[in-house]
Amino acid sequence: MQHTNLILASTSIYRKALLNKLAIPFTALDPQCDETPLPNESAQQLVTxxxxxxxxxxxxxxxxxxxxxxxxQVCIIDDEIIGKPLNRANxxxxLSRSNGRSITFYTGIAVYNSTTNQCDVELDTFIVRFRKLSPSQIENYVDKEQPFYCAGSFKSEGLGIALFERLEGNDPNSLIGLPLITLINMLEKQGIAIL
Structure with missing residues (x-):
């Protein structure tokens, strides 16, 4: 791996923290891309x-x-992509819209090799079932954790876990934005062994 650079194309502190769990050196760079959905593009097509x-x-x-x-990553409620709330009211x-319901997260993950020009892409799906919460519980959560830059308005790695009745998926890390189980398999195909 001495002649290989591992790069995380993200400025997200959450994705950086997740990749740090794998204890391998990497550099994080800011990807320059327009994230506007294309006409008639599904959520799955968008994230991949x-x-x-x-x-x-x-x-x-x-x-x-x-x-x-x-x-x-995108969060879907009633077939609609829900973005980051950015403020308390949103x-x-x-969260009021998600209350007592299931919402779906789609996370696209790609690993690109600059030498072979090959790019492998995978899609991870994760479903979150919310508990039935009172308006004051929702407000208390938002005031305590201020999840303004998180799709779905919660931090599952923090107090957000108190919002849920059930989680359904292969990798809880995908909720935070980087499905590590899938990523480990993809990196191993590129000759990068984690263990």
Whole structure:
């Protein structure tokens, strides 16, 4: 791996923290891409396309092989993509809409090899079932954790766990934005062994 650069195409502190769990050196770079959905593009198509674009947008050293990880995530309620709330009122509205219901997260993950020009892309699906919460419980949560930059208006790695009745998926890390189980398999195909 000495002639390989591992790059995370993300400025997200959450994705960086997740990748740090694997105890391998990497560099995080800001992917430059337009994240606007295309006409008639499904949520699944959107996240896999953006993950690919992000991975292919970042190169560190053209004299070495760059293995670049790109990821994108959306939250879906009633077949509608829900973005980051950005403020208290929107977070309360999002959580009130999710109250007592199931919502779906789609996470696209791509691993791009600059030498072979090959880009592998996977899609991870995770379903969150919310408990029935009172308006004051929702407001208390938002005020305590202020999840304004999190899709779905919660931080599952923190107090957000108190909002849920059930979680359904292969990897809880995908809720935070980077499905590590899938990523480990993808990196191993590129010759990067985690253990």
């Amino acid at each position: 396309r953006l993950a690919r674009i992000k991975a292919q947008s970042c190169q560190l050293d053209l004299t070495k092989t760059n293995i670049v990880i790109g990821s994108d 977070a309360i509205t999002q």
